[in-house]
Amino acid sequence: MNYSGKPYPQRKSKGSGSRAAGNHSPLSARLPSEAFIGDQMAVVDPEAIYQARETLRQEIGRSLESEWRRLVEAPQDYVSEGILSQERCISRIKLLRLFEVREASTQVTGPAHDKSQRLRDLTGRVALVTGSTDGVGRVVALRLGEAGARVLVHGRDAERGIRIVADIEKAGGAATFFRADLASLAEVRRLAAAVREETSRLDMLINNAGIGTAGGVRQESADGFELRFAVNYLAGFLLTRLLLPLLEASAPARIVNVSSAGQQAIDFADVMLIRGYSGARAYCQSKLAQVMLTIDLADELAGTGVTATCLHPATYMNTTMVHRAGVTPISTVEQGAEAILNLAVSPALAGRSGLYFNGLREARAHAQVDDTEARRHLRRLSLELTGLADD
Numbered sequence: 001m002n003y004s005g006k007p008y009p010q011r012k013s014k015g016s017g018s019r020a021a022g023n024h025s026p027l028s029a030r031l032p033s034e035a036f037i038g039d040q041m042a043v044v045d046p047e048a049i050y051q052a053r054e055t056l057r058q059e060i061g062r063s064l065e066s067e068w069r070r071l072v073e074a075p076q077d078y079v080s081e082g083i084l085s086q087e088r089c090i091s092r093i094k095l096l097r098l099f100e101v102r103e104a105s106t107q108v109t110g111p112a113h114d115k116s117q118r119l120r121d122l123t124g125r126v127a128l129v130t131g132s133t134d135g136v137g138r139v140v141a142l143r144l145g146e147a148g149a150r151v152l153v154h155g156r157d158a159e160r161g162i163r164i165v166a167d168i169e170k171a172g173g174a175a176t177f178f179r180a181d182l183a184s185l186a187e188v189r190r191l192a193a194a195v196r197e198e199t200s201r202l203d204m205l206i207n208n209a210g211i212g213t214a215g216g217v218r219q220e221s222a223d224g225f226e227l228r229f230a231v232n233y234l235a236g237f238l239l240t241r242l243l244l245p246l247l248e249a250s251a252p253a254r255i256v257n258v259s260s261a262g263q264q265a266i267d268f269a270d271v272m273l274i275r276g277y278s279g280a281r282a283y284c285q286s287k288l289a290q291v292m293l294t295i296d297l298a299d300e301l302a303g304t305g306v307t308a309t310c311l312h313p314a315t316y317m318n319t320t321m322v323h324r325a326g327v328t329p330i331s332t333v334e335q336g337a338e339a340i341l342n343l344a345v346s347p348a349l350a351g352r353s354g355l356y357f358n359g360l361r362e363a364r365a366h367a368q369v370d371d372t373e374a375r376r377h378l379r380r381l382s383l384e385l386t387g388l389a390d391d
């Protein structure tokens with residue numbers, strides 16, 4: 001979907017001004033919470049969102065790209081100008097914020113994956129799964145271990161990491177735990193060095209660690225970057241680049257970036273979200289950055305035998321991240337793990353690169369992914385922020 005529709009003539013909603021004047025409850029108190037947005041993201045059909053966006057565009061008579069910040073930050077303007085009633089303003093802003101966080105289309109473009117497939121024998125393969133001390137990453141690590149892969153388990157909590165290694169070993173597999181806080185680029189470098197020290201091959205790199213939408217207060221990483229951008233995207237960018245020689249030497253090898261359907265365009269004038277921060281916005285821009293990275297890597301790695309794919313694993317799995325956001329889970333971690341493993345090991349996807357999947361089906365990501373200039377911009381910025389531009 002693109003935002004560059006023709007401008008509509010200015011139009012007023014019927015009777016909006018007088019009804020608005022009689023209602024004095026503060027708008028800000030009635031705007032949607034992240035949890036509300038989260039719930040809606042799960043249930044609102046993209047087509048319905050698109051239709052609602054068109055309606056709002058007509059109601060306010062201006063393009064939404066230029067108006068959204070004012071709509072979110074100063075919605076009372078529209079009420080006082082008589083363009084929207086207060087009630088209508090609230091309901092429209094709820095939808096607008098949905099567009100903001102839910103621009104990614106869930107439109108699937110590929111056939112269904114055959115779920116009856118068992119994981120093939122992975123003996124002799126080595127997989128690094130970041131964020132495998134919890135949630136969907138933990139299940140992916142366990143399943144890879146059961147299938148015979150040697151699993152490099154990663155997380156921040158050594159106790160949980162060691163427990164997962166023990167579970168994999170109990171099931172007959174082999175695993176090693178690596179502790180690293182991805183909120184520090186120095187720790188990412190240390191992790192990459194430790195992995196290179198530990199293994200002479202790497203067949204699968206699954207960049208899964210992440211922080212969710214919860215929390216309305218902007219936070220920074222150890223390096224002073226917006227925290228979700230740093231952990232969900234930049235750490236994976238750096239880790240992947242540092243491990244590329246190992247992956248290339250092990251080809252055919254696969255990189256899988258665990259993104260999300262919650263994607264939002266990156267505003268290159270404010271990547272660190274100094275203005276207009278919200279947890280959902282931070283999360284969604286970091287998830288889009290992962291998809292852009294995947295497409296970029298796929299181009300770069302063409303012909304090397306290393307593929308890069310990414311996905312939305314499943315909607316609202318029963319994980320810590322989802323509980324913290326105050327959202328009721330609607331999928332299981334097993335469903336999400338199945339989708340991640342499909343990209344990591346499915347023979348049907350051998351040699352296929354630059355794909356975005358929604359669960360088990362190929363899908364279309366946010367339109368900014370197709371913007372080559374935006375991808376180039378993100379790559380340049382990422383090289384600079386990680387210090388790789390100087391290497």
Ligand SMILES: NC(=O)c1ccc[n+]([C@@H]2O[C@H](COP(=O)([O-])OP(=O)(O)OC[C@H]3O[C@@H](n4cnc5c(N)ncnc54)[C@H](OP(=O)(O)O)[C@@H]3O)[C@@H](O)[C@H]2O)c1
Binds near residue numbers: 134180207260316322
């Ligand atoms: N849950 C969903 O419905 C959903 C939907 C779409 C996409 N996803 C994506 O799926 C991935 C996994 O999510 P999940 O729901 O399984 O989350 P989760 O249960 O909260 O697990 C997140 C994992 O990432 C690790 N992690 C977080 N911050 C870290 C940091 N600073 N350094 C190192 N490790 C860190 C966590 O380690 P600790 O245990 O130390 O915190 C944990 O192992 C994420 O990338 C998420 O965006 C999830």
